[in-house]
Amino acid sequence: MAYTACLSAEWMKTRRSFSSWLVVIGSAFVPFIMLLANLFRPDSARSLYLKVNFWDLYWSNAWNPVATFLCPLGVILSTSLVTQLEFRNNTWKQLHTSPQSYTSIFTAKLSVLIIMFLQFLLLFNLFIYVSALIPTFVISGIKMPKGFVPAATVWKDNWDYFSACMPILAFQFLISLRFKNFLIPLAGGIGLWVASLIGISWKHNYLLPYGHSTLQFMSRKNITGIDPTKIYSSAAIYTIVFIVLAYLLYLTQKEKG
């Protein structure tokens, strides 16, 4: 009961916020660019729509920038924005004087971030389909290719990228709870993401928590030196460690507003 009240209150806080718009705009960005590309280049669109493996190509092209760039950066930005909402509005003291346990507050905040990430993935999948559909009404001679990406692939890809980005979400949550200055989690997150990209050719690249999403995408391109199993386990361990650490640091804060 306490948790659902907290979750509901946390969700209400995201209304009209920049982070909630970021989820919608971020998820529509790549499908929109792909749509424009097809609308402005109808000839290449016609040949693309005739291909037997249209959905595989379209799906993979859509995920390419999202997995390597938009997902990690979007998670860094939106996690920092949502978590820093209390610092920015000077509302920690109000929240911590409400009759809610610290555990409920912590888990509700984390849940909202996860829900927003899932919302992003859901919308992104939807926008991929819609962006492929629109040209069939606009460009003559184009028909919607039959079917869609196999459901198993949809689930697997979404789950893989979701789990690959969870360490980023967890660590950003941790530092955003600790630091009042918004620039610290933001700069820290971007710095760690760039460092992970630099270290992507390292043989123990699966140990870089901010590079898991890129590694997942690379594993689909059959690039050698990438072991998806290690990415899963590494991401899971990092996620758990960061969340537990964030919880303990949050609980033991001397000043709560």
Next chain:
Amino acid sequence: MNCIETKNLSHYYSHDQAVIQQIDLAVPKGAIYGFLGPNGAGKTTTIRLLLGLLKLQKGTISIFGEDVQSNRIKILSRIGSLIETPSLYGHLPAQENLAIHARLFGIKKDRIKEVLDLTGLANTGKKTAGKFSLGMKQRLSLAIALYHNPELLILDEPTNGLDPNGIIEIRELLMKLNAEKKTTILISSHILTEIEKMVSHVGIIHQGTLKFQGSLQELQSKRHSGNTLSLITSDSVAAKRIAEQCSLSATIIDNKLQFTTPEHATTALLVKKLVDQNIDVYRIEEQHQNLENIFMNLIN
């Protein structure tokens, strides 16, 4: 019975730097308790300790007769608070700020209009709290503090940013709540005159220690004992000698004879003696010591 009671409450920001020391606060149930002190005296630290926003280092706090450490959630459900600067979600309008609060307190959203009316914010519509003036933000913070009909209101400088009219309105609102709903109110301020019209009890804190605690009457009795009588005569030096014959310890300031207001009989005797000695008495006036002076004397 006391609504808030602290024993030996102390807090240190560093090992040897005490912000407050051995504060024994006693806020009676149903009182409006003015917690006074200059900036940096330790008011906000004390209030943050009461609300659990600072970790308790030394001493005990009991609210509603229960220990705050072990009954935090239960106690907080009966308290409304406003601590220093407004605490609002700037991207949301007043109604949604209140709705979040209602959700956190597990109560219905049916009082939103009522508290907005009460605090004069009924016409803010969809205007977001970030666009409010400081006074409006303070009113909304107060609306949030009042929303769940708390038995205890803890308000840290609630009139910050309000214009004189706003201050009077808030004062009347708090007095009404106290009278009608028996809400206990702890209100901090660094300006005594601002709250002396509404408080029933006063606590004066300075440099982390409680200098005075008691009812307003007790504080006012200090005022009466501190009044001075001032005489303008044709010969101040001779008048001073005669005053001393009447056992009055007088001083001459700006050619005026001044001494602590004596009994009526002593004043009459002095005037009679002055007239008998052919000293003209032009004016006798009593200077009342105001509460602000007492406050200043206590903290200096």
